[in-house]
Amino acid sequence: MHTPKPILQSKDQAWPLHIRDPKGRRQAELQEPQRVGIPGSGPAFHPRPLLSHFIVLKMSFLKDFGVKTESEDLGRDEPQCCSEVSQPHTGEVSDLNQQVWVLQGQTIVTVPRSNSVIPVTVTVVPCKYPESLEQGRGVPIYLGIENPEMCLSCEDIEGQPTLQLKEEKILRLYNEVEPVDPFLFYRLEIYSTSTFESVAFPGWFIASSDKGHPIFLTSHQGENNVNFNLSINA
Known part of the structure; x- marks a missing residue:
């Protein structure tokens, strides 16, 4: 299944950026990446915030369009401690x-x-x-x-x-x-x-x-x- 790409605001717009689906509905808010100092160079973007935002957005879009994710499969395979027991x-x-x-x-x-x-x-x-x-x-x-x-x-x-x-x-x-x-x-x-x-x-x-x-x-x-x-x- 083809997953539609999220639409970002224009790049000259201030943070935070709003992530919208193809119909213009806002899906998430993306905060400005943290900057970390690296000896001998200027400030650089920290990769972890970007990665975590990407993962969350990807999961959200996949679910919205009916695509089953790997984590959902794993959840079904794992025993659920809170599932009701009717017989021993x-x-x-x-x-x-x-x-x-x-x-x-x-x-x-x-x-x-x-x-x-x-x-x-x-x-x-x-x-x-x-x-x-x-x-x-x-x-x-x-x-x-x-x-x-x-x-x-x-x-x-x-x-x-x-x-x-x-x-x-x-x-x-x-x-x-x-x-x-x-x-x-x-x-x-x-x-x-x-x-x-x-x-x-x-x-x-x-x-x-x-x-x-x-x-x-x-x-x-x-x-x-x-x-x-x-x-x-x-």
Whole structure:
């Protein structure tokens, strides 16, 4: 598509210049470029203001005439943290010893994967307000199970951060007006595995141990298995 060229005011006119489209409508105002001193020479125009004005004007004209820009394409490809979630993602979790999460009563325990074992279906929903939490620790998520509908929570019990499974709807947590810290975990992906760090208790991670033992919180990463494979259903 041919993009019409912007029309500038006459060159003898004073700054600022007005940028107009072919129909004479004013599109933008161009300020006088900054002058910088260069040793051994006279003043020179600074290129950055001119470049930034050109980019903004180019984007404006392309959009006005229906031309899709590269940045718009990139924006569509990137996950939108603020897009609404109507259903949680589902999947399963296993540790590095090929033990999967299963439900026993009101507790999640780990057992070796086999044809006779049915892993519990986990549910995952991102936090609606990640910008209000500490940055750089991972993606904050709510983590629960599908049937029965319950969510993992971190509570202080007798001075000890403790992992619990509570009857709670994961989408209700997601739709709260602010993050519900006890139910949130920073998911940090390390190669093909993930760690789940408590938001309420930084430095404490979900961990697994021997066969048939419940998952728990630990602050000793080197002594316990805190790396898990989280497989999300397509």
